[in-house]
Amino acid sequence: MRPFFTSDEIRAAVAAGLTPDLFPTTDGTQINLIPNPAGEGYICPAFDSETSHCRIYEIRPLDCRLYPFALMWDAERTHVLLGWDTKCPYMREAPSSLVDQAVDAVAQWIEADERVDALAQNPRLIGRFQDDVIALRTLERVTERVQRGQTRIRRQTLSIQDRGRIEAALAVTAGFQEAPLAAASFAYHYIWKHRLTYTWAELQGHLCLFAESPDGIFLALPPLGEGPIDQPTAEAFRLMREWNGDSSVTRMDNVPESFVPALRALGYAVREKEPDYLYAAAELVDLAGDAYRSPRAACNRFVREYGGVLEPYDARDQTACVSLFREWREQKLGTGSGSDEWANALLDDALGAHETALSAHSELGLTGAVVRVGGRIRAYTMGLWLNQSVFCILLEVADRDMVGAGAFVFREFCRQALAKGACWINTMDDSGLPSLAKAKRWYHPARLLPNYVVTELRR
């Protein structure tokens, strides 16, 4: 558990002995977790692992007092719900009559003036809708108070039916057409819905796509639509500030280079993040010359030893692909390629993204392919068209024990894209991972596409 502390609760916790740097801001935030001194994973720094007690129990935050009850928005984001978290083993065993009795008392407690005020000032105490939290009742008073005074903008939860809306908005947004970033697509975002809650809103005639993490909401793309973005940007930042308070999560992500001069002129801070890698499609297929000697040799060896053939992905391949993902993950962990924590966390998160892409590939507009050896899938990949000449490879997994399987599936998938008109292949960014950057540079990118993050200058 990573509890949220209001500003008053931060002050009290610091007075009780927690160090201030455990809190990213003083304005209400989740506490930073620390490595578990007694084993694996991370724990709340207020937890004393020797005594198994909370060191600030008497003044623990509202978030902890409430648990295993929880506050969350309903799926439509219109009402605040009181629920119970099925991850709590005690609640799973508690008789339902006891839970029923407790619900009344907890609902009454949470709807008292003091708590309702705290929730109105710290709306991030109310989590996103989760399937594993059982909704018990709607909290009308909390809902009304949290919504009162806030910008009357309703953010809609992103669903797969919104694909056409997002793609139409991307198509008319200047700056996304020529050499587009991978993020300029619906599927790029949607496959991470298990980790981030995506919502969208119309602001000043522009479509704004927001992503919500436990730290708060941020714009996943600049405002989409025709015309100047000064007003929608200002309104989006206002909405984020209202929701996030002082949190540094407030930002606009995946901003292409063409937006930067206007945003700088409007007074926003702009910084570069990892660029996308863009390759000439024909070069990836030919693999000619000295520069491509290693990937060419890897492909040749794979063909010689395994004779693989690229086949279109079929929905019936999903189970085999997911099990290959699990094997691949173990191989990466075993060889130390996934030895740093950031890489491991990405691998854990990636399974959900792959499952979504594999199960909803046609609704997401994805093209997929598999390579079978001896009847077993040993590599799979998926991608999408960013425009008529740029194909983006969204995911790729290959058996690491079969030399050349990765190089082969990549070359053959690019060959397929080239035959359908691709001039350029975008393979996304390297997530700041040196091993991934090395693998991407192996293929000699023609260009690195700059990608920016925009924030408000310190207010």
Ligand code: SF4
């Ligand atoms: S009860 Fe105490 S130790 Fe447990 S999560 Fe809350 S603050 Fe941390």
